[in-house]
Amino acid sequence: MTTRLYVALFLAAFACPGFAQVPEGYGCMEGNLPNEVRQDCHPEPGASEQICRARGCVWCGPDPSADGQNFPHCFYRNPFYVAPGPSCDVGYVQPALRVDCTDGTEPMGEMGCRYRNCTWCPDVPGSMYPPCFTSAAVDDTGYAMVGEPVQTPGGISFTITKSLISPQFENQFTTLNFEATFQSDYRLRIKISPSDTQRFEVPIQIDPPAGSNANLLYDVTFTRSPFSFRVVRKSSGAVLFDTSAGKFQFADQFITMSWRLPTENVYGLGENEQRSFKHDFAERLKYTLYASDQAPYFTSSLYGTHPVYTVIENGGNTHMVAIINSNAQEFHLLPGPSMKYITIGGLIDMYFFLGPTPDQTVQQFTEAVGRSQMPAYWSLGFQLCRWGYDNITNMKAAVDRTEFYQIPHDVQYGDIDIMRDELDFTYSEVNFPGLPAYIEELKGKGIKFITILDPAISTIDADYEPYTLGTEMDVWIKRQDGTPMTGHVWPYGATAPCHFPDYAKNSTREWWIYLVDKFHDLLAYDGLWIDMNEPANFDNGDIQGCANNTWNYPPYQPKTDANKADMHFKTLCGDHVDSVSIHYNTHSLYGWFESEPTLIGARSGTGKRSLVLSRSTFIGSQRWASHWLGDNWSHWSNLHFSIIGVMQFNLWGMPYVGPDTCGFIGNSNAAMCQRWGELGAFYPFSRNHNVRDTIDQDPGAWGAQVAASTKAALEVRYTLLPYLYTLFYHHVSSGTAVFRPLWYNHQDDSRTYPIDRQFMWGAGLLISPVLTEATTWVTAYFPNSRHFSYYTGDEIPVRGNTLNMTAPLDFIHVHVVGGNVLPTQEPARNTEAARLNPLGVIVALDDGGSAVGDLFYDDGDSIDTHLTGAYFHAVYTMSSGTLTSTVVHDGYPEMGTKTLNTIRLMGLTTPATSVTVNGVSHTDFENLESGEVLVRNLNLVANSAFTVVFA
Numbered sequence: 001m002t003t004r005l006y007v008a009l010f011l012a013a014f015a016c017p018g019f020a021q022v023p024e025g026y027g028c029m030e031g032n033l034p035n036e037v038r039q040d041c042h043p044e045p046g047a048s049e050q051i052c053r054a055r056g057c058v059w060c061g062p063d064p065s066a067d068g069q070n071f072p073h074c075f076y077r078n079p080f081y082v083a084p085g086p087s088c089d090v091g092y093v094q095p096a097l098r099v100d101c102t103d104g105t106e107p108m109g110e111m112g113c114r115y116r117n118c119t120w121c122p123d124v125p126g127s128m129y130p131p132c133f134t135s136a137a138v139d140d141t142g143y144a145m146v147g148e149p150v151q152t153p154g155g156i157s158f159t160i161t162k163s164l165i166s167p168q169f170e171n172q173f174t175t176l177n178f179e180a181t182f183q184s185d186y187r188l189r190i191k192i193s194p195s196d197t198q199r200f201e202v203p204i205q206i207d208p209p210a211g212s213n214a215n216l217l218y219d220v221t222f223t224r225s226p227f228s229f230r231v232v233r234k235s236s237g238a239v240l241f242d243t244s245a246g247k248f249q250f251a252d253q254f255i256t257m258s259w260r261l262p263t264e265n266v267y268g269l270g271e272n273e274q275r276s277f278k279h280d281f282a283e284r285l286k287y288t289l290y291a292s293d294q295a296p297y298f299t300s301s302l303y304g305t306h307p308v309y310t311v312i313e314n315g316g317n318t319h320m321v322a323i324i325n326s327n328a329q330e331f332h333l334l335p336g337p338s339m340k341y342i343t344i345g346g347l348i349d350m351y352f353f354l355g356p357t358p359d360q361t362v363q364q365f366t367e368a369v370g371r372s373q374m375p376a377y378w379s380l381g382f383q384l385c386r387w388g389y390d391n392i393t394n395m396k397a398a399v400d401r402t403e404f405y406q407i408p409h410d411v412q413y414g415d416i417d418i419m420r421d422e423l424d425f426t427y428s429e430v431n432f433p434g435l436p437a438y439i440e441e442l443k444g445k446g447i448k449f450i451t452i453l454d455p456a457i458s459t460i461d462a463d464y465e466p467y468t469l470g471t472e473m474d475v476w477i478k479r480q481d482g483t484p485m486t487g488h489v490w491p492y493g494a495t496a497p498c499h500f501p502d503y504a505k506n507s508t509r510e511w512w513i514y515l516v517d518k519f520h521d522l523l524a525y526d527g528l529w530i531d532m533n534e535p536a537n538f539d540n541g542d543i544q545g546c547a548n549n550t551w552n553y554p555p556y557q558p559k560t561d562a563n564k565a566d567m568h569f570k571t572l573c574g575d576h577v578d579s580v581s582i583h584y585n586t587h588s589l590y591g592w593f594e595s596e597p598t599l600i601g602a603r604s605g606t607g608k609r610s611l612v613l614s615r616s617t618f619i620g621s622q623r624w625a626s627h628w629l630g631d632n633w634s635h636w637s638n639l640h641f642s643i644i645g646v647m648q649f650n651l652w653g654m655p656y657v658g659p660d661t662c663g664f665i666g667n668s669n670a671a672m673c674q675r676w677g678e679l680g681a682f683y684p685f686s687r688n689h690n691v692r693d694t695i696d697q698d699p700g701a702w703g704a705q706v707a708a709s710t711k712a713a714l715e716v717r718y719t720l721l722p723y724l725y726t727l728f729y730h731h732v733s734s735g736t737a738v739f740r741p742l743w744y745n746h747q748d749d750s751r752t753y754p755i756d757r758q759f760m761w762g763a764g765l766l767i768s769p770v771l772t773e774a775t776t777w778v779t780a781y782f783p784n785s786r787h788f789s790y791y792t793g794d795e796i797p798v799r800g801n802t803l804n805m806t807a808p809l810d811f812i813h814v815h816v817v818g819g820n821v822l823p824t825q826e827p828a829r830n831t832e833a834a835r836l837n838p839l840g841v842i843v844a845l846d847d848g849g850s851a852v853g854d855l856f857y858d859d860g861d862s863i864d865t866h867l868t869g870a871y872f873h874a875v876y877t878m879s880s881g882t883l884t885s886t887v888v889h890d891g892y893p894e895m896g897t898k899t900l901n902t903i904r905l906m907g908l909t910t911p912a913t914s915v916t917v918n919g920v921s922h923t924d925f926e927n928l929e930s931g932e933v934l935v936r937n938l939n940l941v942a943n944s945a946f947t948v949v950f951a
């Protein structure tokens with residue numbers, strides 16, 4: 001599926017044919033931007049690639065489709081970057097400490113600034129550092145505390161007021177309530193809202209904490225005038241959050257607050273394309289959050305809204321901050337380090353999660369906002385998709401190529417091209433004749449089927465039930481005059497007027513659940529993929545346009561789009577009405593509202609766990625849906641960016657995430673697909689997908705070499721699926737992340753903080769892919785633990801250091817971390833077959849000769865087995881040469897029909913001379929050259945407790 005910018009992006013993807021040989025770096029394909037958003041990095045004559053690169057800018061020819069226009073070849077990586085100008089010497093205030101006199105509206109000139117009695121010092125003209133500023137000390141427009149804080153049952157509250165109203169913004173609130181709620185020792189809520197006016201509040205569910213609030217990990221302190229607050233970690237004295245960094249302002253459509261951060265080890269905020277996982281405060285980036293159907297352009301807004309970030313403090317303590325606001329918003333990342341936050345509605349409602357370990361922060365955050373559903377076991381298998389099969393022959397050909405090369409394949413997709421006239425809940429009997437029978441045929445081979453739904457419903461057929469029933473049940477989003485809003489999306493090649501469902505409404509939920517459930521009778525889908533739900537509209541706002549009012553043209557408009565267009569550009573008008581509020585407030589919640597009824601319908605239709613993938617997500621969407629990273633690019637840089645994206649969503653409590661392997665937009669190539677296919681085997685959600693009108697990129701399409709390395713990497717994945725599945729069980733039961741940055745497990749090791757080209761599965765597996773073209777080595781960092789090659793059992797000779805390792809084109813480095821037991825199962829063409837194979841364990845010893853791990857297993861498809869008890873759970877511990885399996889829960893009888901057959905023991909200091917299983921000598925073992933002991937043919941009943949002694 002694609003975006004409204006499809007054509008423009010598609011051309012941009014081919015913008016630099018003459019530069020295709022530019023090596024990785026800031027070359028053409030890395031960081032390329034569409035012509036319109038490029039900021040000239042070399043305005044003077046004589047630009048060359050060398051000078052351009054020396055300036056840290058991107059060198060790339062202009063889009064050849066842009067006839068006769070003079071677009072820069074050399075441009076800033078950040079489309080919003082503005083180069084520093086000359087410095088000013090009178091009234092100078094360090095940029096990061098400035099308080100904007102213009103409240104962030106479009107920059108004003110020197111005259112206007114002086115009129116306001118502010119200092120004019122344009123040393124960084126046009127940048128987010130205000131050229132016109134007042135300092136906090138002289139700011140008479142701030143708020144001041146009234147009286148003393150009052151104890152409330154769970155915290156404190158007081159009033160703040162503002163005596164002078166600054167002229168810049170209308171409808172400022174002069175009296176606000178400040179409430180700090182000490183929800184638990186580790187969870188703090190801060191809410192600032194007008195005393196006398198009800199504001200829009202985000203309707204997501206925040207669950208209460210389990211712990212008490214008797215021993216708070218934090219203090220909250222204040223300055224009276226101008227008012228500011230600080231959150232301090234008691235144990236270290238670290239100031240986690242300090243709003244004296246800048247002006248606090250609360251007007252109806254403009255709220256801003258700035259705060260200092262304790263370190264630059266800051267991760268998160270999104271959804272945006274991010275080019276480093278650890279934020280770079282020197283680049284002065286501004287990330288905009290407002291659900292948008294556009295391809296990733298660096299800081300521009302994308303599909304989801306997750307105003308959530310994580311900070312590693314000095315010394316390794318970690319905290320998370322979540323801002324519960326769904327209006328269009330911006331985060332300016334400034335040196336200091338500090339953040340300036342702007343939102344154009346709602347209120348300030350934020351939660352602090354004090355950890356102090358990274359794992360605890362994610363557990364605490366997900367305890368509040370919700371955790372994911374347990375994924376179906378089959379959904380951890382490899383998935384194949386494309387937009388543009390166009391007919392069933394091509395779909396079958398892709399499936400057959402995959403089968404020909406014996407590449408694991410668990411899920412086949414149909415995109416909108418399987419539909420009749422792009423209508424939801426249909427399929428084309430012309431282009432996909434016999435599709436229902438083909439789906440049954442696939443199921444017979446153990447392959448599942450997922451297809452797509454878009455929100456927009458065509459209005460032109462009198463007998464199209466989704467429309468007629470929808471109108472009868474009054475499910476549509478309305479205009480101010482009460483008529484249904486109307487736009488165009490895909491139906492009838494984007495020619496049919498469409499209405500948009502108001503998923504917040506009960507009748508809409510009933511209507512949608514009914515349709516989704518019934519759809520299963522037509523096409524026996526196993527999961528659903530909900531796209532275009534930002535929501536995307538091919539008209540700007542409405543076929544009628546949007547009225548000129550403050551909701552459609554707000555006084556301050558975050559730059560939601562790479563093209564700097566109006567907020568209703570290719571979506572709905574801000575003043576459209578749903579059952580909760582105006583679209584201005586609920587826009588970024590659209591996908592969130594759609595997710596739950598889709599899951600309910602899919603579970604009703606399938607009778608199983610099923611799966612919903614949503615392009616647009618919000619905090620807490622994981623309760624019902626997961627996510628793919630959207631319309632990424634077939635560029636080498638996107639291998640790297642994908643790791644960052646998946647790590648982010650894991651911190652946000654949505655571990656089942658992945659990008660389109662091989663890239664969505666543009667033609668991929670064999671070299672890229674080979675490396676991406678290897679990396680793709682290690683995303684929690686592993687799917688190859690691409691856009692219409694590009695060449696085939698499924699792993700079988702490139703010939704034997706790419707097919708073989710994809711197969712090999714996927715077979716590693718399939719072997720480790722019991723481990724991956726068990727990691728998901730830990731997420732479901734305690735909220736922990738599955739796909740992790742190294743620092744998640746090594747918070748005390750600051751050398752891990754910037755690493756975003758390697759990642760971990762849980763605590764036990766380290767993956768170090770090659771992410772660049774024509775490269776056959778990788779320099780990987782190994783934290784201070786023992787690490788063993790997954791393939792050979794060889795121990796890595798370094799710890800707390802990097803190692804340059806050869807990495808042939810068909811090979812991806814995977815290492816097992818000492819101290820872990822990883823459950824395994826022999827791979828097969830899909831999980832249905834693999835689940836019948838023998839299980840095993842990989843035991844990797846730590847320095848003390850110990851290891852621990854566990855196995856969660858169930859039928860893989862029933863709903864909530866971890867709650868009903870229909871599962872098996874065993875814990876494995878190894879110490880002093882003895883491996884013990886303890887059955888913790890034995891609620892899945894079929895476990896008794898499976899066997900555990902092999903043990904791979906890594907890290908013994910001397911070769912094993914004997915192996916004794918449950919007291920009986922077992923002779924089928926081998927000491928490998930690497931030092932690994934391989935025990936075969938154990939034939940243990942998989943749900944039995946056992947003891948294996950190595951001597």
Ligand SMILES: *[C@@H]1O[C@H](CO)[C@@H](O)[C@H](O)[C@H]1NC(C)=O
Pocket residue numbers: 115116117
């Ligand atoms: C600026 O200061 C002058 C003199 O102190 C005062 O008369 C004027 O009202 C101020 N202007 C604004 C916009 O506050």
Ligand SMILES: *[C@@H]1O[C@H](CO)[C@@H](O)[C@H](O)[C@H]1NC(C)=O
Pocket residue numbers: 389390391393394
């Ligand atoms: C399917 O599409 C391909 C082009 O992609 C075309 O060559 C072929 O004839 C089509 N087959 C059918 C059965 O329509």
Ligand SMILES: *[C@@H]1O[C@H](CO)[C@@H](O)[C@H](O)[C@H]1NC(C)=O
Pocket residue numbers: 506
């Ligand atoms: C919608 O349904 C929920 C749950 O069934 C119910 O609590 C709520 O009152 C309903 N809302 C309306 C407006 O009927």
Ligand SMILES: *[C@@H]1O[C@H](CO)[C@@H](O)[C@H](O)[C@H]1NC(C)=O
Pocket residue numbers: 548553
């Ligand atoms: C909206 O109306 C205001 C005031 O009449 C005008 O200044 C502005 O240009 C109008 N905006 C649009 C988009 O028509």
Ligand SMILES: *[C@@H]1O[C@H](CO)[C@@H](O)[C@H](O)[C@H]1NC(C)=O
Pocket residue numbers: 777779804805
């Ligand atoms: C790693 O080794 C390769 C091959 O020997 C070499 O080309 C490359 O420069 C090395 N990389 C680093 C970072 O040292």
